[in-house]
Amino acid sequence: MKKEMTLDEIYAPVEARLRAVPSAIFEILSTPNELAQDVIQYFFSAPGKLLRPALTCLGAEIKGLRPIQEKRLIALAAAFEVFHAATLIHDDIIDSAYLRRNIPTINVKWGPELAVLVGDYLHDKAIGAIFAGGNEKIFSLFLQTAGLVCDGEIRELKEKDNFNLKEEEYLEIIDKKTAALLACTIETGAILAGVSAEEAEALKRFGRYFGIAFQIVDDCLDFTGNEEEFGKTLGADCSAGVLTMPLIRLLQLVDENRKSEVLKIFSALDGSLPVRQAGTVLQGEKSEGGTNPFQVLLAMIREYGALEYSIEKARLYRDKARLELSIFPDSPGKRSLELLVDYVLERNR
Amino acid sequence: MKKEMTLDEIYAPVEARLRAVPSAIFEILSTPNELAQDVIQYFFSAPGKLLRPALTCLGAEIKGLRPIQEKRLIALAAAFEVFHAATLIHDDIIDSAYLRRNIPTINVKWGPELAVLVGDYLHDKAIGAIFAGGNEKIFSLFLQTAGLVCDGEIRELKEKDNFNLKEEEYLEIIDKKTAALLACTIETGAILAGVSAEEAEALKRFGRYFGIAFQIVDDCLDFTGNEEEFGKTLGADCSAGVLTMPLIRLLQLVDENRKSEVLKIFSALDGSLPVRQAGTVLQGEKSEGGTNPFQVLLAMIREYGALEYSIEKARLYRDKARLELSIFPDSPGKRSLELLVDYVLERNR
Numbered sequence: 001m002k003k004e005m006t007l008d009e010i011y012a013p014v015e016a017r018l019r020a021v022p023s024a025i026f027e028i029l030s031t032p033n034e035l036a037q038d039v040i041q042y043f044f045s046a047p048g049k050l051l052r053p054a055l056t057c058l059g060a061e062i063k064g065l066r067p068i069q070e071k072r073l074i075a076l077a078a079a080f081e082v083f084h085a086a087t088l089i090h091d092d093i094i095d096s097a098y099l100r101r102n103i104p105t106i107n108v109k110w111g112p113e114l115a116v117l118v119g120d121y122l123h124d125k126a127i128g129a130i131f132a133g134g135n136e137k138i139f140s141l142f143l144q145t146a147g148l149v150c151d152g153e154i155r156e157l158k159e160k161d162n163f164n165l166k167e168e169e170y171l172e173i174i175d176k177k178t179a180a181l182l183a184c185t186i187e188t189g190a191i192l193a194g195v196s197a198e199e200a201e202a203l204k205r206f207g208r209y210f211g212i213a214f215q216i217v218d219d220c221l222d223f224t225g226n227e228e229e230f231g232k233t234l235g236a237d238c239s240a241g242v243l244t245m246p247l248i249r250l251l252q253l254v255d256e257n258r259k260s261e262v263l264k265i266f267s268a269l270d271g272s273l274p275v276r277q278a279g280t281v282l283q284g285e286k287s288e289g290g291t292n293p294f295q296v297l298l299a300m301i302r303e304y305g306a307l308e309y310s311i312e313k314a315r316l317y318r319d320k321a322r323l324e325l326s327i328f329p330d331s332p333g334k335r336s337l338e339l340l341v342d343y344v345l346e347r348n349r
Numbered sequence: 350m351k352k353e354m355t356l357d358e359i360y361a362p363v364e365a366r367l368r369a370v371p372s373a374i375f376e377i378l379s380t381p382n383e384l385a386q387d388v389i390q391y392f393f394s395a396p397g398k399l400l401r402p403a404l405t406c407l408g409a410e411i412k413g414l415r416p417i418q419e420k421r422l423i424a425l426a427a428a429f430e431v432f433h434a435a436t437l438i439h440d441d442i443i444d445s446a447y448l449r450r451n452i453p454t455i456n457v458k459w460g461p462e463l464a465v466l467v468g469d470y471l472h473d474k475a476i477g478a479i480f481a482g483g484n485e486k487i488f489s490l491f492l493q494t495a496g497l498v499c500d501g502e503i504r505e506l507k508e509k510d511n512f513n514l515k516e517e518e519y520l521e522i523i524d525k526k527t528a529a530l531l532a533c534t535i536e537t538g539a540i541l542a543g544v545s546a547e548e549a550e551a552l553k554r555f556g557r558y559f560g561i562a563f564q565i566v567d568d569c570l571d572f573t574g575n576e577e578e579f580g581k582t583l584g585a586d587c588s589a590g591v592l593t594m595p596l597i598r599l600l601q602l603v604d605e606n607r608k609s610e611v612l613k614i615f616s617a618l619d620g621s622l623p624v625r626q627a628g629t630v631l632q633g634e635k636s637e638g639g640t641n642p643f644q645v646l647l648a649m650i651r652e653y654g655a656l657e658y659s660i661e662k663a664r665l666y667r668d669k670a671r672l673e674l675s676i677f678p679d680s681p682g683k684r685s686l687e688l689l690v691d692y693v694l695e696r697n698r
Contacts, residue, residue: 033500033503033504033507034507035503035504035506035507036500036503090465090466090469093461093462093465094462094465094466112442112461113442113443113506114503114506116439116442116443117439117443117499117502117503117506118503119465119469120439120468120472120499120502121499121500121503123472124492124495124496124499125496127476128492128495128496131488131492139480143473143476143480146473146477147473147474150466150469150470150473151380151382151385151470153466153469154382154384154385154463154466154467155382155384157384157462157463157466158382158383158384
């Protein structure tokens with residue numbers, strides 16, 4: 001693939017629709033409540049990748065959408081982004097993260113109390129918009145998805161500090177907490193475009209595989225990313241006690257001696273985040289001498305090839321995702337989906 | 350009214366339906382996620398007043414319900430209780446409350462992280478059940494209500510430590526955060542029983558007035574209640590910086606000197622809660638000597654008759670609520686609603 005391809009280029013076939021999403025988001029979230037307004041303006045001032053709206057639009061594009069459905073599609077695409085934002089806001093409370101999309105998180109700027117409520121508010125507004133814009137099938141699919149997301153997140157919390165977490169269990173968790181929503185967004189677009197049940201199922205599976213690949217890469221970036229490019233707190237998973245694939249792989253490979261070393265470092269990092277603030281020395285790239293625990297851990301992860309292993313797994317899911325697209329005839333929408341899975345593997349944000 | 354009347358006696362006309370609610374709640378919340386299961390079992394092991402399910406059932410009873418709707422009614426009644434539970438779980442994070450229904454809150458027992466996620470989980474499950482059990486009208490009404498609840502709670506958070514908060518503003522906040530859901534529950538029951546639009550509106554207004562009276566009394570109990578009977582943290586509002594009617598009234602009446610005294614006490618109490626644990630000396634009834642700041646504040650509130658004033662206001666809303674029932678012919682259901690508003694004024698839990 002062309003490594004230099006930007007998201008804008010990949011999104012080209014649905015560019016006009018995606019341009020309409022931000023104002024649709026603000027329409028969904030319009031409120032006379034001034035404090036809520038301030039927080040909403042603040043959060044959405046930092047643009048995300050709009051991955052979920054893009055998938056909704058591309059899901060519709062792959063079969064072609066009747067113009068009459070245009071407005072509903074944009075409303076649904078925006079609603080998914082709002083729902084995703086709600087989960088991010090609550091996630092940032094749970095992880096005590098201080099940085100999101102390169103700006104301080106809501107819990108840092110306004111406190112966790114307001115973050116809880118604004119998350120709830122976005123959550124409800126998203127549901128209202130999906131109900132209004134969707135149909136019974138779409139809304140049922142969405143409700144089921146919301147349940148999976150919560151289930152995955154509760155599982156993740158339960159497995160914190162569980163050093164015996166298996167790779168399959170990790171994959172099951174990220175399938176629920178991340179991939180399920182991505183699958184729902186693309187399937188929704190496809191349903192709106194009137195695909196067959198078989199085609200909808202294929203796109204749903206595409207979304208699941210794509211989502212798993214996406215999350216594995218995200219979890220690698222939590223170790224190796226550049227905080228400024230990545231736009232969120234680095235080392236957040238370790239600090240929250242969450243084991244992800246690179247660490248699970250490392251623990252599989254090391255002998256007992258080194259294993260206890262890893263566990264010691266991990267325990268030292270666990271809970272270290274809340275006292276750190278944006279702008280201080282980062283756990284990864286920028287610290288001097290390489291003697292801080294995070295860097296020691298990272299060095300071991302590199303030594304054992306656990307990152308390469310993880311990326312290799314992500315590639316496997318990319319391939320599975322691409323395979324699901326094979327039943328569709330070539331089209332600009334399909335091409336974009338193919339490029340998007342490649343992009344996810346090469347991304348650094 | 351007969352002061353000794355119990356909730357069970359008042360609920361008599363809908364007793365059989367209410368008995369079916371707990372198992373309907375567990376049906377809505379059934380999950381293979383063991384951690385979620387544990388938390389759900391724990392939370393619902395402490396019975397609440399089931400006010401929302403009771404209102405749903407009584408709303409249906411006031412006109413008579415066709416037997417075919419029976420199952421839907423119970424499912425909706427249970428779903429409202431689940432939705433209410435979700436808001437309580439998040440509220441307890443926000444207020445750092447340690448006691449709810451006489452047992453430690455989820456944030457105390459499992460930490461705020463899990464409380465955020467389990468609140469989200471209950472929220473989603475409730476919405477799913479209301480969608481499944483309701484119809485378009487009921488679900489739209491509910492979504493609108495959920496928006497009001499959030500809006501009211503964000504307003505309340507915004508007005509923390511605002512010593513200039515006016516009584517009307519306080520009333521607007523409690524109307525949204527508390528009364529709107531009570532109104533929605535009774536209107537839903539009535540819609541299911543096939544009432545006219547006019548009758549539905551009257552019951553909705555009943556619910557709003559009832560809810561306002563209920564919340565004013567609740568806010569008085571936060572000052573004067575017995576923690577064991579009340580079942581939740583006393584003095585929680587002051588400790589969270591929330592001004593309620595007794596305090597707003599006191600601030601209206603005192604001169605500048607005493608006002609600054611009140612503000613000093615309030616500021617001292619603000620934020621004092623998180624370090625306290627269930628079982629320690631209570632802020633109100635049980636401390637010795639009466640010299641702690643909460644007792645000084647309470648003495649001033651009593652001296653200026655601010656509690657009587659608040660209860661008088663609650664009575665006014667009780668009367669407004671009862672007036673809305675006048676369009677309905679006498680029935681056991683109607684009688685229960687009348688008794689319920691009286692009960693709320695006399696309650697101590």
